[in-house]
Amino acid sequence: MPALRALLPTATIWDAAELASRDPGFDARNFGASALVRPRDVEGVATLVRFCAERGVGLVAQGGRTGLAGGAATSAGQIICDLGGLAQIEEIDPFARVAIVQAGVTLGALQEAAAAHGLDPGVDLAARGSATIGGMVSTNAGGIMAFRNGTMRHRVLGLEAVLPDGRVFSDLTRVLKISAGYDLKHLFIGAEGTLGIVTRVAVRLDPVAGASATALVGVPDAASAQRIVRHFLGSTSARLSAAEILWRNFASLMQRGLGYAPGQLPLDAPCLLVLGLGADSVEAARGVLEDGLAAIWEEAGILDGLVASSEAQAAQMWRLREETEHIERAHPMAPSFDVSVPGGALDAYVARIEVGLKRIDAAYAPYVYGHLADGNLHISINCDGPLAHERHAAVEDVLYEGLREAGGSFSAEHGVGLEKREAYERHADPVKRDLAKAIKALIDPGNVMNPGKVVG
Numbered sequence: 001m002p003a004l005r006a007l008l009p010t011a012t013i014w015d016a017a018e019l020a021s022r023d024p025g026f027d028a029r030n031f032g033a034s035a036l037v038r039p040r041d042v043e044g045v046a047t048l049v050r051f052c053a054e055r056g057v058g059l060v061a062q063g064g065r066t067g068l069a070g071g072a073a074t075s076a077g078q079i080i081c082d083l084g085g086l087a088q089i090e091e092i093d094p095f096a097r098v099a100i101v102q103a104g105v106t107l108g109a110l111q112e113a114a115a116a117h118g119l120d121p122g123v124d125l126a127a128r129g130s131a132t133i134g135g136m137v138s139t140n141a142g143g144i145m146a147f148r149n150g151t152m153r154h155r156v157l158g159l160e161a162v163l164p165d166g167r168v169f170s171d172l173t174r175v176l177k178i179s180a181g182y183d184l185k186h187l188f189i190g191a192e193g194t195l196g197i198v199t200r201v202a203v204r205l206d207p208v209a210g211a212s213a214t215a216l217v218g219v220p221d222a223a224s225a226q227r228i229v230r231h232f233l234g235s236t237s238a239r240l241s242a243a244e245i246l247w248r249n250f251a252s253l254m255q256r257g258l259g260y261a262p263g264q265l266p267l268d269a270p271c272l273l274v275l276g277l278g279a280d281s282v283e284a285a286r287g288v289l290e291d292g293l294a295a296i297w298e299e300a301g302i303l304d305g306l307v308a309s310s311e312a313q314a315a316q317m318w319r320l321r322e323e324t325e326h327i328e329r330a331h332p333m334a335p336s337f338d339v340s341v342p343g344g345a346l347d348a349y350v351a352r353i354e355v356g357l358k359r360i361d362a363a364y365a366p367y368v369y370g371h372l373a374d375g376n377l378h379i380s381i382n383c384d385g386p387l388a389h390e391r392h393a394a395v396e397d398v399l400y401e402g403l404r405e406a407g408g409s410f411s412a413e414h415g416v417g418l419e420k421r422e423a424y425e426r427h428a429d430p431v432k433r434d435l436a437k438a439i440k441a442l443i444d445p446g447n448v449m450n451p452g453k454v455v456g
Contacts, residue, residue, distance in 0.1 A: 004037060004079075007051055012038035012085065016076070025065025025130075029073035029418075031080075033060065038082040042160065042168060042199045048081055049197065049448070050166035058451040061193040063104060063132030068336060069417030071139065071192045071453055078451075081197055083134050089113050090200070097205040098157060098174045103134025103198050110203065119205040122149035124242075126322040134198045140190035142413040144242045144276075147373030151413070153189045155204050161188050161196040164444040172202050187439065192415050193450040195443050209239055209278025213285035214314035215293065218269025218304035222346035222372065225273040227300040229373050231292055232277065238288040242276030243373045244321045247350065249382070250367035257326030258319055265316065266304035273372065274321050324378075327367055333385035334367075335392065337399050340412040341375045350377075356398035357381070360391065376412040393422065400427045416454045424454070 004013055014022070014036040024030040039045045052059040058078040065072055074080055086102035089110060093099075094117040101110055108128040110121050125131050125143040135141075137159065142151040149155065158173030171185050188196055219225045225245050232240045246254070251272050260267070279285035289307045296302070308314035327334050341349045350368055357364040363383070370377035379399060381387075387395065400410040400423060410427045411420055425433070433455070440447075440455045 001035060004035065004048075004051065007047060008037060008039060008044055010040050011044055011048075012036075012082070019080075025072075026068060027065070027070055027073055029070060029075075030062065030065050031074065032076060033074035033078040033080045034076055036062075036080040036082050038085040040085045042086070042162065044085070045081060045083075045162045045197055045199055046166045046168055048079070049162050049164065052079060053165055053446055053448050056446060057448070059197075059448055060450050061134070061138070061197045063135030063138075064106065064127065064130035066127040066131050067135065067139065067415065067417065068338075069411070069414045069419040071415045071417030071450070072135075073418050083132065083197075083199070086134075086199055092117060092119070092205070093174070094119065096174060097207075099203045099205055100172065100174075100200065101133050101203060102200055103132060103137075105133050107131050107133065107136065114205050115208060117205075118208055120208040121203050122155050122206045123152060126324070133201050133203065137189055137198050137201055138191060138193050139413065139415040142371070142374070142376060144244060144371055146371060146376070146413075147243065148240070149206065153186065156185065156189060156201055157204050158202040159185045159188060159198055160200040161198045163196045164446065164448050168199075169196060172200060174202050176204070187443075190415070192417060192453050194440060194454050195449060197449070209241070209285075210280045211282040211285055212241065212276055212278045213282060213289050214308040214317050215273075215275045215277075215289045216265055216306050216308075216317045216320075217273040217275065217293065217302055218266045219271050219273055220269070220301050220303060221271055222350070224301045225271060225372055226343060226346075228273060228275070228293070228296055228302070231296045231300075232275065232288075233373075235277075235288060235292065238277045238279040238285055240275070240373075241278045242274065243371070244274040245370060245372040246272040246274070246321060247368040248272075249365050250327075250369045250380075251320060253330060253367060254320045254323070254326055257329065258323065260316070260320075265320075266306050267320075269303045272320070274317055321369065324369075324380075327380045331380070331382060331384050334380045334383065335385045335387050335395060336378065336380045337396070338370070338376065338378045338412045338414045339399060339403060340409040341377055341403065342407050343373075343375050345406060345408075346372075346375060346377070353379070353398055356401075357395065360394050360398065375408065396420075396423045397426075403427070404429065418453060421453070421456060425456075 087104035
């Protein structure tokens with residue numbers, strides 16, 4: 001600690017005792033390290049990296065500590081590089097539609113700053129108030145608009161990162177078209193801090209609709225919901241911004257947790273679809289939703305539906321989808337997973353895992369919800385966690401069986417971290433795993449950066 005303080009006199013530094021008294025965020029393991037250092041600039045990050053590299057000390061970058069896969073978990077002997085000191089929005093260019101931000105900027109802060117120019121970063125998450133741009137890049141976060149705007153990989157034009165030897169990789173490109181050799185920034189996107197620490201990002205911005213409207217629609221299955229989504233994707237007068245699906249078990253839990261009275265919203269259906277639509281005015285957006293639902297009602301087999309008549313009613317609808325902490329309240333440390341399933345296979349997938357999970361335990365009735373238009377499903381088991389190791393592996397095998405072969409993924413947007421390390425070894429392509437290990441060994445031969453994550 002004295003050496004760290006002498007080397008980084010302007011940085012905030014906490015020892016293990018101080019860490020133990022602080023909130024670790026979503027994962028209690030986040031503050032298991034021996035120290036936390038919050039540098040004030042990229043030079044401070046580079047100095048800290050060199051300090052750790054010279055001593056063979058593991059270094060784990062952290063942002064908003066909202067990760068769900070143990071990607072920011074730490075242990076004794078390691079040091080945390082807290083990027084909260086790099087929280088400036090350095091520039092927004094409204095003509096080029098680009099923002100230059102430091103890694104510790106929260107998504108919510110960037111959304112607010114961009115909105116002043118009629119722009120938006122094109123990614124949205126329920127954890128927008130705490131999730132940082134650096135963390136979102138490092139996990140290749142997606143969120144509710146990925147079906148239209150892509151994941152963080154598609155929003156990043158350029159980035160800066162500190163390498164494991166302390167050198168700074170600088171590729172803050174601001175333009176979309178580049179064909180100039182290997183586009184190395186993509187090595188750091190989704191790498192969970194195992195190849196370097198992202199410190200600045202050039203984010204692509206998009207024009208934002210002037211107003212929005214929300215609808216909650218009851219449908220018999222995902223196929224019906226997909227017919228509705230296809231209809232609105234073809235609209236020329238409004239822009240579909242969100243299409244979230246909730247299966248009945250999850251919707252019922254949320255209704256109880258939120259204290260919604262029966263009949264308050266159309267909640268009695270096998271699946272619920274939350275739709276968001278953007279247009280020039282609220283009236284125009286609501287009109288398109290109402291007319292569109294009426295036009296597709298019979299063809300899609302809609303059971304019930306309501307277009308929000310106010311912002312307060314729209315907020316009630318979105319709380320059903322976003323306040324997922326009610327799962328944790330009902331089942332502390334509930335085992336949770338996120339997968340990507342090809343669109344045409346959603347109903348068959350959910351039916352299959354429900355049967356497979358009941359073979360493990362007849363009481364299992366999973367909570368399933370997610371991003372309909374891109375096939376990203378979130379699944380939580382209705383039991384307290386953590387599960388015993390063998391039971392957890394059995395659940396994973398039910399959820400992940402056949403996904404890679406079908407063109408899906410055992411991890412959609414939460415990353416691999418520690419939680420999915422064994423699943424990565426069992427379900428990821430073996431050649432891909434070998435190549436990932438070779439890249440890690442080349443860039444970080446001392447295994448300093450976030451050791452034990454992703455590639456082990």
